[in-house]
Amino acid sequence: MTAITLIDGEGALRSVPLAEAPAFQKPRHPLASRVAYAAAHVVPKPFADNTPGEPAEIDWDATLAFRHHVWSWGLGVADAMDTAQRNMGLDALATRELISRSAAEAATVGANLVVGVNTDHVGDESISLEQVIDAYKEQLHHAEDAGAGVVLMASRHLARAARTPDDYRRVYREVLAAAGAPVVLHWLGTAFDPALAGYFGSDDTDAAAATLLQVIEYNRDKVQGVKMSLLDADAEVSVRERLPETARMFTGDDYHYVGLIEGDERGHSDALLGAFAALAPNASAAIQALDRGDVAAYREILAPTEPLSQQVFAAPTYYYKTGVAFLSWLNGHQAAFQMVGGLHAARSIPHLSSIVELANASGALERPELAAARWHSLLTLNGVDVTAATPAASVDADTDTDADADADAQDAAAAPAADDVEVLA
Structure with a gap:
């Protein structure tokens, strides 16, 4: 048995036995009981100038091979999200190319793909609500022209420009009207991006949720669901139970996804998780267990991964x-x-x-x-x-x-x- 060495914050070393890889099997049929996307990352060229402030140089072979890895386990890919280092090393040009390449690759195997649409190509300057709408539409059209589904991400520009909940309702109404197919909305909490404080018009979660639910209700035919990334399971369940029947809840809660995906007699969350990019075989095997009606096996497979995800997503x-x-x-x-x-x-x-x-x-x-x-x-x-x-x-x-x-x-x-x-x- 091989051992693996570990080190703590004081420099103390210890070793533990190296466990064998689980004998997970890839699905023979599409996953049925839950919709699950893994928010994939990008792989840079190892010899590139991967230093702060430099443009991204992507190893496209490795980056796209990773997406095939996720697809091979029956999961969809959510691309050009924050997991792909968007706004943290992945510049606007590289983001556009990533969307185009991933969409073309997904089409070759008939795989599920959604991509992030934002306003971030504008830069850091403050812009008006009208300019926010135009920026959203520009990226929306690029994603749809590439053949990708859309996740309408939370915009720093909108958070800066909006003064009232009505401003959010207006922006989302006009952008969604331009969408050619229903999209997934995204509510990203301040743990992930402090610049999004007060999103949907309030720092109070209940008040912001009310605005989000109004956006969904007023645009039912253009919203297929919402990804909530607040790391607050109670808030997610509260919103989930008030969604119209036309909309899904996609959990973005990398701390509590096991219980949220399992759900209860009142419903469950589907998944759009950065954690699943690191756990594609485990996530697939767990959902396969749900497909068989084996909730105990689902918990046995997925529950041990939650402490790992909590460590990956630890503050900051x-x-x-x-x-x-x-x-x-x-x-x-x-x-x-x-x-x-x-x-x-x-x-x-x-x-x-x-x-x-x-x-x-x-x-x-x-x-x-x-x-x-x-x-x-x-x-x-x-x-x-x-x-x-x-x-x-x-x-x-x-x-x-x-x-x-x-x-x-x-x-x-x-x-x-x-x-x-x-x-x-």
């Missing part, structure tokens, strides 16, 4: 993207732990160590030996002697010796990068 929550990309690297979906805008440096080594521990415990390491090798190489790069860890008590005497484990890790780490990137079509 807007740096959660680092954990998503880190797990992608550990699982062999990208050759390097690099992110546009230098965001791979946004989390500490002990924080990443906790992600490793929780991923190992929850079955989120798709290729455990590779993950261990890559993690140990990162520790070594940061001056940590992985052989100095206290051995795991449960590692049997007849398992690999430390030397054998180190040799295995070195062999795995030295494997060609092309072999590490698994394309699951």
